[in-house]
Structures are given as C-alpha cells and as structure tokens.
Amino acid sequence: MRKSRIAILxxxxxxxxxxxxxxxxxxxxxxxxxxxxxxxxxxFRILGKAGSADDASLRSIIAQLNEALRLLEEAEQYTFEGxxxxxxxxxxxxxxxxxxxxxxxxxxLEASSQIAFQVLVFSWSMVxxxxxxxxxxxxxxxxxxxxxxxxxxxxxxxxxxxxKEKK
Amino acid sequence: xxxxxxxxxGKRFLTILIASLLxxxxxxYISTTPRPKEQFFxxxxxxxxxxxxxxxxxxxxxxxxKTPVQWYLGVTNFMGSVxxxxxxxxxxxQTLQPPNEASVMPANxxxxxxxxxxxxxxxxxxxxxTWKIANVDMKGEMAFLTLNINNKNxxxxxxxxxxxxxxxxxxxxxxxxxxxxxxxFGWKTQGxxxxxxxxxxxxxxxxx
Numbered sequence: 001m002r003k004s005r006i007a008i009l010x011x012x013x014x015x016x017x018x019x020x021x022x023x024x025x026x027x028x029x030x031x032x033x034x035x036x037x038x039x040x041x042x043x044f045r046i047l048g049k050a051g052s053a054d055d056a057s058l059r060s061i062i063a064q065l066n067e068a069l070r071l072l073e074e075a076e077q078y079t080f081e082g083x084x085x086x087x088x089x090x091x092x093x094x095x096x097x098x099x100x101x102x103x104x105x106x107x108x109l110e111a112s113s114q115i116a117f118q119v120l121v122f123s124w125s126m127v128x129x130x131x132x133x134x135x136x137x138x139x140x141x142x143x144x145x146x147x148x149x150x151x152x153x154x155x156x157x158x159x160x161x162x163x164k165e166k167k
Numbered sequence: 168x169x170x171x172x173x174x175x176x177g178k179r180f181l182t183i184l185i186a187s188l189l190x191x192x193x194x195x196y197i198s199t200t201p202r203p204k205e206q207f208f209x210x211x212x213x214x215x216x217x218x219x220x221x222x223x224x225x226x227x228x229x230x231x232x233k234t235p236v237q238w239y240l241g242v243t244n245f246m247g248s249v250x251x252x253x254x255x256x257x258x259x260x261q262t263l264q265p266p267n268e269a270s271v272m273p274a275n276x277x278x279x280x281x282x283x284x285x286x287x288x289x290x291x292x293x294x295x296x297t298w299k300i301a302n303v304d305m306k307g308e309m310a311f312l313t314l315n316i317n318n319k320n321x322x323x324x325x326x327x328x329x330x331x332x333x334x335x336x337x338x339x340x341x342x343x344x345x346x347x348x349x350x351x352f353g354w355k356t357q358g359x360x361x362x363x364x365x366x367x368x369x370x371x372x373x374x375x
Binding site: 041044045047048058059062065066069073077119120123124126127128130131132134135136138139142143 | 176179180181183184187188191192195198199248249251283284285286287319343345348
C-alpha cells in the first residue's frame, strides 16, 4: 500500500516537472521565433495561391508580414543580446501579426478562387451562347440579303418587261 | 431507312455554329489561361549617391578602420507573383570561391548579415547598407575583420586576407520555395534555375 502511494507521488511529481519544463521551453524566444517563422512560411504559401486577389488586400497582408519579419529580426537581436523579455515581446507581437495576416490571406484566397472560378464558368458558358447568336444572326442576315437581292432582280425584270410593253 | 433532311438554311446554320464554337472556344481558352512570361529578379547595388558610382569614400578601395561606407542594395521582383526574398551578404577573399552560376551553388562562405522581405510583383525594395571595418585582427600576415553593418558588429572568422588585400563582399539572392518551403539560392523559370549575385572588392588598411 505504502509502496504504491510512493509510486503515485513520484509519478505526479515527475509529470509536474515535465509539464513545467515543457512550459518553460515553449515560452523561450527561440521557440516563439521558430513558431512564428513556420506560421509566416505557411501564410506566404497561402498568399502565393491567392495571387489574383485584389491589390489593396494583398498589399495590406504583405505590409503586416513585412512588419512581422522586422519584429522577428528584432527578437533575434534581443535573444543574441540575452534580453529575453524584450525578445519574447517582439516574437509574440510578430506571431499575432502573422496569425492576423494568415486569416486575411485565407479569406483573400477564398475570394480570389471564387472570382477565378466565376470568370472561368462565365467565359466557357458564353461560348455556346455567342456561337448560337452568331450562327443565328449570320444565317438570318444572309437570308435577308438573298431575299433583298432576289426582289431587286425581280423588280428589274418587271421594269424591263414594262418598258418592252410600252415600246 | 431513316434519312435526315436538312434544308439549305439549316446546313448553313450548322456550319456557322460549328465554326463559331471553335473560334469562341479558342478565345475563351486564351483569355482564361495565364500567358507564360519571363520570370526574373533584378539585383543591384548603388554607391553613396544612389547611382552606379562612388562605391568607396573618395573612390579609394583601401578602406581604413572606422571609415563608413554607404551602399544601397536593391531588388525588383519580376516573377509575376508575390515572392519572399533574402539577400545574404557574405565576406570573401581572393582564394575562396564565389557563387557558381553553372552549378547554381552559393558561395561556401559565412553569411555576415541577411535581409528578408516579401515583395509584390513588380515591386522594388531598396535597403541602405552602411558598413565600416570595426576592427582588424592580425594573425601573422593574415588580416581578419570585424565589420559593423547597419550598426551591428559582426566578427568574421575563417575569412582572412594577406595584408588585408582583396576582401570582397558578396551579395546573393535567395528565395523561399513555395512548394518545398525551403530557402533556395536563385529561382526557377521555364524549367531552369537562375541566380543573381554581386560582389564588391576592397582592401582593409592596416594601421602600421
């Protein structure tokens, strides 16, 4: 009974120590910088697909990402100088900016894919419509032209006949 | 046996319809398919007057310690898409190999500083590059430098020059590959890899 109690206590202390060490590791500036860089890479990949997004939103997202890059550089410099608190603040700021930009990039991607799809559907659906209209207008136009020409010829023939009759 | 009878007008209509379908399909295909264009970056370096001149103070490539040198690095994105670029500055000497364009290999030299930026298509980014020799460490005949670039001190180990002659600052253009998520030297266009790099030579003046 006593042995099992000791074992449970040891396990609890060990898990607590592991949790604390994980927490400490997670909040180091290096891990925050790494996490921010990974998020930035992912955001950039999304942005690459949303190339046809509108210019204003693309500019706004890129401005945020460039600001995040500046903050990350700052965080790296603080880390190098051993200023952990400042490094953490800069890295956290960068991370929150990147996360915001990522959300906007996802929306831009969705919007641009939707627009691209609509343009594609519209362009291809216009093909049969325009072709039918062209064929219809051309056939009718040609028919009307032939009719007009025939009538002219007929009128000329009638006039000639009348002139002959007068003579 | 069933025989389809089509009038002259009907035949004409069908012929024009088929021809129009072909023409309009071609137009739709061309308008919805992005045209391939030449993709490239432009990398340049300017002197203190923001022109391709006066790269050294008094046009003298012998730089004495604490003498500030002002350059401007520029890069323009003509890739047709948003690009994540890195300009890596490296210090080299006469014997160490610069980047190889044929094998698309970067210089095997330590990076002393790097600049990162995400660029829109057709966007130009210009960065001031202010540097000076903060310290010259002599080991025998070889001079090793501590540089101060944009107010950051960087001691470059492993790259020395005899009597401080023929150092060079090499600038390489790297990008983030969207597919592999890796940073790569140069870029891919029409199935080929291209690179952009620059170098400027200088001598470090050693105090007697």
